[in-house]
Amino acid sequence: xVGKGRGLNMTVTTGIxxxxxxxLSTGPIARLERMIEIRGVEDAILKLFADGHVRGSTHTTQxxxxxxxxxASVLETSDLLTCTYRGHAMALALGLTAESVLGEVxxxxxxxxxxxxxxxxxxxxxxxLLPTFxxxxxxxxxxxxxxxxxxxxGTNAIGVGVFGDGATNIGAFHEGLNxxxxxxxxxxxxxENNLYGEYSRIDVTTPFEDLYLRxxxxxxESRAVDGQDVETLRREFADTIEAIRAxxxxxxxxxxxxxxxxxxxxxxxxxxxxxxxxxxxKRDPIALAxxxxxESGIADQATLAEVRAAxxxxxAEAVRVAMDSPGPELAAMFRHVDAxxxx
Amino acid sequence: MTxxxxxxxxxxxxxxxxxxxxxxxxxxxxxVAAAGGVFKVxxxxxxxxxxxxxxxxxxSETGFxxxxxxxxxxxxxxxxxxxxxxFLGVALDQLVxxxxxxxxxxxxxxxxxxxxxxxxxxxxxxxxxxSGMLERWLIGTAGLTVxxxxxxxxxxxxxxxxxxxxxxxxxxxxxxxxxxREDFEPGDGAAxxxxxxxxxxxxxxxxxxxxxxxVPVIREAVxxxxxxxxxxxxxxVSPWDRRQVxxxxxxxxRVVIVEESPERGGWGTDVAATIASRAFSSLQAPxxxxxxxTVPVPFAPELEDRFIPTAAEVSHQIEALLSTxxxxxxxxxxxxxxx
Numbered sequence: 001x002v003g004k005g006r007g008l009n010m011t012v013t014t015g016i017x018x019x020x021x022x023x024l025s026t027g028p029i030a031r032l033e034r035m036i037e038i039r040g041v042e043d044a045i046l047k048l049f050a051d052g053h054v055r056g057s058t059h060t061t062q063x064x065x066x067x068x069x070x071x072a073s074v075l076e077t078s079d080l081l082t083c084t085y086r087g088h089a090m091a092l093a094l095g096l097t098a099e100s101v102l103g104e105v106x107x108x109x110x111x112x113x114x115x116x117x118x119x120x121x122x123x124x125x126x127x128x129l130l131p132t133f134x135x136x137x138x139x140x141x142x143x144x145x146x147x148x149x150x151x152x153x154g155t156n157a158i159g160v161g162v163f164g165d166g167a168t169n170i171g172a173f174h175e176g177l178n179x180x181x182x183x184x185x186x187x188x189x190x191x192e193n194n195l196y197g198e199y200s201r202i203d204v205t206t207p208f209e210d211l212y213l214r215x216x217x218x219x220x221e222s223r224a225v226d227g228q229d230v231e232t233l234r235r236e237f238a239d240t241i242e243a244i245r246a247x248x249x250x251x252x253x254x255x256x257x258x259x260x261x262x263x264x265x266x267x268x269x270x271x272x273x274x275x276x277x278x279x280x281x282k283r284d285p286i287a288l289a290x291x292x293x294x295e296s297g298i299a300d301q302a303t304l305a306e307v308r309a310a311x312x313x314x315x316a317e318a319v320r321v322a323m324d325s326p327g328p329e330l331a332a333m334f335r336h337v338d339a340x341x342x343x
Numbered sequence: 344m345t346x347x348x349x350x351x352x353x354x355x356x357x358x359x360x361x362x363x364x365x366x367x368x369x370x371x372x373x374x375v376a377a378a379g380g381v382f383k384v385x386x387x388x389x390x391x392x393x394x395x396x397x398x399x400x401x402x403s404e405t406g407f408x409x410x411x412x413x414x415x416x417x418x419x420x421x422x423x424x425x426x427x428x429x430f431l432g433v434a435l436d437q438l439v440x441x442x443x444x445x446x447x448x449x450x451x452x453x454x455x456x457x458x459x460x461x462x463x464x465x466x467x468x469x470x471x472x473x474s475g476m477l478e479r480w481l482i483g484t485a486g487l488t489v490x491x492x493x494x495x496x497x498x499x500x501x502x503x504x505x506x507x508x509x510x511x512x513x514x515x516x517x518x519x520x521x522x523x524r525e526d527f528e529p530g531d532g533a534a535x536x537x538x539x540x541x542x543x544x545x546x547x548x549x550x551x552x553x554x555x556x557x558v559p560v561i562r563e564a565v566x567x568x569x570x571x572x573x574x575x576x577x578x579x580v581s582p583w584d585r586r587q588v589x590x591x592x593x594x595x596x597r598v599v600i601v602e603e604s605p606e607r608g609g610w611g612t613d614v615a616a617t618i619a620s621r622a623f624s625s626l627q628a629p630x631x632x633x634x635x636x637t638v639p640v641p642f643a644p645e646l647e648d649r650f651i652p653t654a655a656e657v658s659h660q661i662e663a664l665l666s667t668x669x670x671x672x673x674x675x676x677x678x679x680x681x682x
Contacts, residue, residue, distance in 0.1 A: 080417055113450040125452035130416060131445055138441055141406045145413025145421075152369070152395065152419060159413065171433075175406025182401060185410075336451040337485050339509040 017095035017127045024073035024093070028298055031073060031230050032289040033311050035065040038089045039286060040315035041098050045088065045105055045119070049265045053323070054106055058119040059086040063260040066285035067192055068093035070233035071162070074241055078155065080128050080146035082139030083162040085120035087132035090162060094127045098318035099325075108325035115328045136197075137167040140176035140189070144250075147180070147187035151248060158244050159187040166197025168211050177218040180250040188237075188244055189215060189252040192227065198263045199271060215252025227257030228283040231292065345528050351384045351521040353495035354460070356529055357502035358385065358422055362392050365420060368506055369396045371407050372424030381426055382462055382521050404434035408459070412442040415457040415511075422506060425461035427473045428515060435480065442511045443486035458505040459513045463491075464556050464603055465640045465651050466519035474640035474647075476555065476604045481513055482581035482613070488512040488537050489581040491555035494520060496527035497578060500535030508537060517556035517603075540584035542591070546571035549597040549661055552588060552614060554580055557601040557652060564657035570665055580610050588614065589622050596627035599661050601652055606634040606673070631670045633660050636681065649674070 023030045042060040049058055061068075072093035075081070083090045088101050096112055104111030105119045112122050113131075120134040130146070133139040140161045147159030167173050168191060180187050191211050195202050202209055215222030221243075225236045233255070240251045258280040262269035293299050299307075336342050348356065362368045370376075370385055370392075376399040379386035389397040400407040404425065411421035425431045431438065442455045465474040481489045488510060492498035498516060505512035527533065535541075543558065548571045553561045558576045565572040573591050577583050592598055598618055600611035615630045633652045641647055656674050663671035675681040 080413070082413070113448060116450075117448050121448045123449040123452065125449065130413070130453060131448035133441070135436055135440055138409065138436055141409025141437065142413035142416070142441065144406070145410030145415075146417040147413075148410060149414040149417035149419045152367075152414075159417075172405050172409060172436075175401070175403040176409065178401055179403060179406040179410055183398070336447050336449075338446065338488075339454065342446065342451045342454070342509075 015126065016097060017124060018077060020097065021072065021077060021095035021127060024069065028231060028289065028293050029307060031069050031234070032286065032293060033307050034069050034093060035230065035286050035289060036308055036311040037098060037315060038065045038068065038092050040312055041092060041101060041318070042088055044102065044315055044319050046265060048106065056118060057264045057266065058105060059264050060261050061086050061089045061259055063280060063284065064192060064194060064227065064257045065089055066230035066233055067190070067227050067255050067257055070230050071160070071190060071237050073234050074238040075128065075160065076157065077126065077128050078157040079160055080130055080143070080157065081160040081162060082130045082143045083132055084136070084139065084164060085132060085134040086164070087122050088119070091122040091124070091129060091132070094124070094129050096122065096124050096127065096129070098315055099321045102318050102322035103325050106322050107327060108322055109328050110322055110325035114332055116332055137163060137170035137172035139163065140167065140172050141179060144176050144180045144185045144187050147185040148183060151186060156245050158241065159185065160190065161187060162190045162192065164197065165191060165193040165195065165202055165206070165211055168214050169197070169206060177215060177220060177252070181218045181220050184249050186244050186248040187250045188241060189220070189250065191252070191254045192257055193254050194257050194259045196259065196263065199267055201271065210254070212252060212254035215254070220250045220252045222252035222254070224254040224256060227255035228285045228288055230285055230289050345526050347524055347526045348495050349522050349524050350492065350495040350498045350516070351382050353499040353525070353527070354492070354502050354516060355384045355386060355388065357499045358506070359388060359391065360529065361503060361506040362388070362396065367418060368420045368422065369398070369414070370422045370424070371398045371400050371411060373400055373402055373426050375399060375424050380424060382518070384424070404430050405437060408434040409437040409441065411457055412437050412445070412455055415442070415455040416445055416453045420456045420506060422458040422460060425459060427469070428461040428463040428477045429472055429475060431461060431480070438511065438513070439481065439484045439487060443484050446486060446510065454509045455511050456509050457511040458502070459511065460502070461513065461515055462518040463515040464517040464519060465647055466556070468642060468644065468647065470642045471639040476515065478515060478580050478610060479604060479608055482610055484581070486510060487581070488579060489515070490537060490579045491515045492517065492520070493555050493558035493576050493578070494523060495525035496533070497535060497576065499527065499529055500533050501537070501578060503534040504537050507534065512537065515555060520556055520559070535578060538579045538582055538584060540578055540587040541576045542587070543574040543576050544572065546573035547595060548572065548665060549599060550575060550588070550591040550595045551599045551601065551657070551661065552577060553601045554610070555603065557603050560652060560654050561601055561657055563654035564661065568658065570661070572661065583614065585617060589618065592618055592622045593625045596625055597664060599631045599633060599657070599664065601633045601657055603651055604635060605637040606632065607637045609634055628664055628668045629670045631660055631664055633657055634673070636673070636675050
C-alpha cells in the first residue's frame with residue numbers, strides 16, 4: 001500500500017527552504033538579517049490589510065522575532081513543530097520564503113498551500129512545520145503525538161509545541177503536558193509569554209505570570225528565559241534540545257517577551273498600561289542584536305546598514321511577487337480534501 | 344476459515360490483524376491495555392504487541408486524541424478508543440477541526456491516517472449521557488469518514504478498512520451488539536470498502552435503509568412478511584452510498600429509513616432529501632423515516648426499549664405505507680403520548 005508505514009522524513013531536505021534554514025547557523029548576522037526580514041514581512045502584511053488588499057484578519061508578532069529565529073536556528077528539518085495562528089515569524093524562521101508566506105496571506109497560488117489557507121494556515125512538511133493552528137492550544141497535544149511517533153520510529157527527531165501565554169488556560173495545554181510527562185515524550189514546549197491573550201492582560205486571566213511553574217506542576221523540567229536577546233536564547237534552546245534528544249523526555253521553556261502590536265489587525269491595543277511598551281522597546285530584539293554585533297566587532301554600522309537594506313529590498317520584492325501571483329483556480333477548493341481528491 | 348465471534352471479539356481481531364500486518368499501527372485509549380478495554384475489544388492485545396503499541400491513556404480525550412492526530416501526521420497509524428461516544432464531546436476539536444483538516448491545510452503533505460473507535464447507542468441502561476449514537480456530530484465533515492458496525496462481520500470489515508485508510512475514520516460500535524455472535528470469514532478479503540452500502544436482502548416492494556444497530560431490527564421486522572423488502576445496510580454514513588440507494592429506489596419506488604437517532608436533524612434527512620431531489624419520478628409514495636423521538640435517552644427499561652425503534656414499529660410503518668400509500672404517524676403520536 002502506497003504511503004503505508006511511512007516514518008518521519010529523515011532524508012536531507014534540499015531546496016531554498018533548507019538553504020534558508022541552514023543560513024541561520026552561519027552566524028549572528030544571518031540571524032539578525034532574518035529578524036529584520038520577519039519584521040519587514042509583518043509590517044508589510046499589516047499595510048496590505050490596511051490598504052484593502054486582503055480581507056479577514058491577521059495576527060502579527062512584532063517584538064518577538066528573536067524567539068522564532070533562535071529556535072529555528074537549532075532545530076533539524078526532521079523535527080516537527082506546531083505553532084499558532086500568529087505564525088508568520090515561525091514559518092519564515094523555519095525557512096519558508098517571504099513569497100510563500102505573503103502569498104498565503106494574500107490567498108494567492110504562490111502561497112505555502114496555494115492560497116486555500118490564509119494568514120492563519122501556513123505549512124511546510126519539508127521544514128517540519130505542521131499546519132499552523134487557529135484554535136488556541138490545539139497544537140500542544142499534537143506536538144506530543146509527533147514526539148511519540150519519533151520515539152516509535154527510533155529517530156532522534158523531537159516534537160516542538162509553540163504557543164502563547166493565553167494557551168496555558170485551555171484544557172489542551174494541561175492534557176498535552178500531562179500526557180508528555182507520563183509517556184516520556186521527547187517534546188519541547190515553548191510558551192511565548194508576551195503578557196497578552198487576545199485583548200486581555202495576563203493579570204486578569206491568569207493567577208500568576210511565571211508560567212514555567214505550570215510546566216513544573218506536571219513534573220516537566222521547566223525554566224523561564226529572556227526572549228529579547230537572540231544569541232542568549234539560541235544557546236538556551238540548543239542546551240534544552242540537546243537534553244531532550246539525550247534522555248527523550250519533555251522540557252518546558254517560558255520565553256519572556258512582548259508584542260508591540262494588538263491581538264489582530266483591528267486591535268489598536270489601547271488597553272496597555274502607560275509606558276509598558278516603551279520599556280520593552282528599549283530591549284527590541286533587532287536593536288539588541290545590532291548593538292551586540294557592533295560591540296563584538298563582527299561588523300560595523302555601515303555593514304549592518306547594507307544588511308538591513310538588502311533584507312528590506314528582498315521583502316519589497318516578495319510583496320511584488322505575491323501581489324502579482326494569480327489567485328487559485330476554482331478546482332483548488334476541491335483538492336486535498338481526502339485521499340481521493342489528493343491529486 | 345469461518346469463525347464464530349462476538350462483535351467485540353471480531354473488532355479486536357481486526358485490530359490485531361492490522362497490527363500484525365503493519366508495525367505502524369498502535370492502539371491508545373482508556374483501559375485498553377492492561378484491562379483489555381471495558382468492552383473487552385482489545386483483550387490480549389498488549390500481550391502480543393507490548394506496551395509501546397498498546398497504551399493506556401489518562402482520562403484525557405483532548406490530550407490523547409490530539410496526540411494521535413500528531414502521531415498520524417508523523418507516520419503512525421493510531422487506533423484510538425473513545426469508551427463512550429459522548430466522551431468525544433470534550434475532544435471534538437482535535438477530530439473535526441484539526442485532524443480532518445490537516446490534509447487540506449497542508450496541500451496534501453500531512454495526511455492523517457487515524458481510526459477513532461467508539462461504543463455508541465442505547466439499550467443497555469447507561470442513561471442519557473452514555474447512550475447516544477451521535478453520528479450527527481460528525482456527518483458532513485469534509486475530510487472525515489464515519490462508519491457504523493452492524494454486527495461482528497461488518498465490525499471486523501469496517502475496522503480493517505478504517506485502519507488502512509489514508510484519512511481519519513470514525514467507526515461507531517453499537518454497544519448492545521458487542522455480545523452478539525456471528526459466523527464470518529476473517530482475513531484480508533473481508534475488509535469492507537468505506538463509502539459502500541450492502542444489500543442485506545433483495546426485494547421489490549420497498550427499500551428499507553438502516554445503519555448500525557437498526558440493521559438487526561430491520562431484519563426482524565421484514566422476516567416472514569408477505570411483502571418484499573430490499574434491505575440496505577448503509578455501513579458508511581458519511582459519505583453514504585448514493586448510487587446503491589438510488590438504484591434500489593428506482594426498483595422499489597418506496598423508501599423507509601430507520602435511524603437510532605432523534606428525528607430532528609438525523610442522517611436520514613440527508614438520505615431522504617437526496618432521494619426526493621434525484622429520484623422523485625421513481626417514488627410511488629412519500630419517504631418515511633422511522634426514528635427515535637427527539638428526547639434524551641431515558642433510563643427506565645420500559646422507556647428506553649420504546650425509545651429505540653422496534654421491529655414492530657418498523658413493520659407497522661412499512662405495512663402502513665404499502666397499504667395506504669401514506670406515511671403513518673410515529674408511535675408516540677399514534678398512541679397519544681406526545682405530539
